Amino acid sequence: MDYNIRQNLHEIVIPTDPLSFWYCLFVNQNTQTYVAPHWHSGIELSYTQTGEIDDFHIAGTHYSTKAGRILIVNSQVIHGSSNRIQKFHTALGIIFPFNTIRRLYPNIVNKVIQLNDPSMFNAEQKLYYAKLQGLLNQFIAMAESDDEFKFIIMQKLADQVLLILLTKFTVNMPSKMKNSKKAYIVNRLQFITQYVNNHYKEDISLDLLAKKCNVSKNYLARFFKQEMEITVNAYINNVRAQNAHSQMLGGKYNLTDLSSLNGFSGVKTMNRTFKRLYGQTASELKKDLKNK
Numbered sequence: 001m002d003y004n005i006r007q008n009l010h011e012i013v014i015p016t017d018p019l020s021f022w023y024c025l026f027v028n029q030n031t032q033t034y035v036a037p038h039w040h041s042g043i044e045l046s047y048t049q050t051g052e053i054d055d056f057h058i059a060g061t062h063y064s065t066k067a068g069r070i071l072i073v074n075s076q077v078i079h080g081s082s083n084r085i086q087k088f089h090t091a092l093g094i095i096f097p098f099n100t101i102r103r104l105y106p107n108i109v110n111k112v113i114q115l116n117d118p119s120m121f122n123a124e125q126k127l128y129y130a131k132l133q134g135l136l137n138q139f140i141a142m143a144e145s146d147d148e149f150k151f152i153i154m155q156k157l158a159d160q161v162l163l164i165l166l167t168k169f170t171v172n173m174p175s176k177m178k179n180s181k182k183a184y185i186v187n188r189l190q191f192i193t194q195y196v197n198n199h200y201k202e203d204i205s206l207d208l209l210a211k212k213c214n215v216s217k218n219y220l221a222r223f224f225k226q227e228m229e230i231t232v233n234a235y236i237n238n239v240r241a242q243n244a245h246s247q248m249l250g251g252k253y254n255l256t257d258l259s260s261l262n263g264f265s266g267v268k269t270m271n272r273t274f275k276r277l278y279g280q281t282a283s284e285l286k287k288d289l290k291n292k
Contacts, residue, residue: 025140050067115129115169
């Protein structure tokens, strides 16, 4: 497998029309959520406006966020999240396309944004962190408004956020990141996670992935568990459950169809995976949704 064919592997993030970036507001009340580990070339910002998210993991580091916390996922970094706290929260996600940033600021290829450890901020950065929070609060308010100029204002606010990130929180990319002896690890994980996200409806197995990576099953099983803190099979079923959960909220399919459409071997396996991720089996969750 040629891990250098990056354009065929990376997750494509489409900007939210008519803006130059993708964004989404997450308003969650008394439900558990899960986003399987994935990656994309864009730079992602996550802002918890209210409530908390109990596990946002970025490149193997786990974060619990509370109101006001901002996290950054740099380009091509594997990340995901899960929230088992059944409490209302509002969060904002923004992804700035990497090519757009590079076109405006070519030196971004030699930089990383360091924002995830506020204890390391200097006095100026503390002030700008507060300014970022204010801009993001304005962004959320505008996104929820009916203002006829909302998209112009949202674009302006996002540009201000990006400018602060680039001018106040970037550092030179460490040489160990440029020429890391672990580059093959990142590339292999990116390939596996993207392959699973693209083919979860199909019959995927550890054996299949090992062949595509030109390694033994035993090696890949150990490698993936060590790097991702989850087995290959559990990861595959988690991705399937994430997509089945989204379809279930639409109310269109029965459990057998949901299981089949998302690659599960049966409803029993889907139920076990849902129970682990969402605290309820798929059967229980569907029943609750029907009663609402």
